[in-house]
Amino acid sequence: MGIKTGRKYAITWCKKAENYSSVRALKCYDEAIKRDPEFAEPWYGKGKIFRYSQTWMWDDEISPYIAGMAKPRRYEKFTGPIANKYVETLKCFDKATELDPKFVNAWFAKGNFYWKHDDDGKAINCLDEAIALDSKFEPAWFVKAQVLDFLGRLEEALKCYDKATALLPTDAKEKRYDEHGRYYFFDRWYGKAYLLSELGRHEEALKCYDKALEICPLRAELLERPLSKKGITLAKLGRHEEALKCYDEAIALLPRENDYRRSKLDPVEMDLAKADALSELGKQYEKMLKCYSDAISRCAKELVDGKMEGDLWKEGVKKLQEICSQAINGSKKYDSKIIDE
Known part of the structure; x- marks a missing residue:
């Protein structure tokens, strides 16, 4: 008796994949593809696993899976061919958008992937596709703002930050980050604040830093950035006493000697x-x-x-x-x- 084919069976396998990680999840997505080759979801799921896999996982678990070889035993290294992560990931996202051109999450994932690999033009094109399909898809506005900011298109970037902050969920503080790009919600306000400060609009920047701190998770490595930049903005406004308080708070959060944590702040x-x-x-x-x-x-x-x-x-x-x-x-x-x- 052959396997049961059809969308509902493919969906079942996709849901099953959510219970696993790495190769077990990938094999579930493969089963979904067997049952419905025209279904975009499993390709998107595979792409996400590829995208977020750490180096050890890619080398010793996913590369053997792609090569159709057995993974190495515990504490051993894979000696076969290491797959090209960029090519394999993009292949999955390309397939997802090809099968379903209206798949917002896939367009965003593809754009975000291009952004992380310094292909700014293609990143913007994909993010624009996601926004055209769903103008309220907040993560796409945020990542587009980052890309435009990086390219020096500051006024355009600011408009995107405006959209992103306006679309933040009411429970952003509790959720902490979005499930699509895995970006912290406070970074929307932080990015906007930093950009406003670059444009010389320090009073507005200050309000945005306060918004960022309001929803920032209580973790040293996250709090230190908005605190330090708020201090610098206060100093530009001549409010040096307040600036000092921010600097002291930020410095108190810096990792001490022998601390495993690396700070993003420049001491x-x-x-x-x-x-x-x-x-x-x-x-x-x-x-x-x-x-x-x-x-x-x-x-x-x-x-x-x-x-x-x-x-x-x-x-x-x-x-x-x-x-x-x-x-x-x-x-x-x-x-x-x-x-x-």
Whole structure:
């Protein structure tokens, strides 16, 4: 007796795939395709597994699956051909949009994939397809905003951020991130705030940073970015006391020595920002000097560690010179504040 074919049987296998990960899920999607070769959903499902697989999983589990070979035993490495992740993933998303040109999730996944692989033009085309099919599909507006921002098309990017933030779900704080692109919801407000600040619209940026912090999950590696940038924006508005509080909160979240977590914050930037704020306020001289000294020390350490060579080393030296100049100017400004008083 042959296998039962038809859409309903394919859907059953797709639902079954949701209970598994990696190869077991992929095999469920393969069963779905056997039962309905014209069904786009299993191709989309396979593409997502390929897209989000970590290197070890791709090399030792998915590559053997694609090659039709047995996966290696535990603690052993796969010695067969390693599949091209970009090609295989795109093949799945292409098939999904080919079979169902109105499949919004597949167009978004494809656009997001292109964006992560630096193909900005194709990313925008796919995201536009998703938006044309569903103008309320928020993740597509957000990713399009990021692409346009990266390309320097700031006003267009801002319009997309406006759309994304307007379409955020009411329970964004509880949900934390969208299920399609796996992007945190607070990043919509953070991205918009950063862009507004770049455009010199600091008061508006400040409101957006507050919105970002309002829905940001209480995790150090997430909170440190909006806190630090809010501080920098406050400083641009001359509100240095408030800026200092933000810097202190952000610095308190930085990983300590031997902490496994890597921070996205530049500690040199934070030291300089804090020192500049103290300089502007004309207070806590010793603390100001320590912040400038810490920034100089961190930058110099990168040079003497021997990890920089050639042009990178020259850039490091230039950065150190700029930091030293900034420290001297900050110290002079502090002195002038004291004299004026």
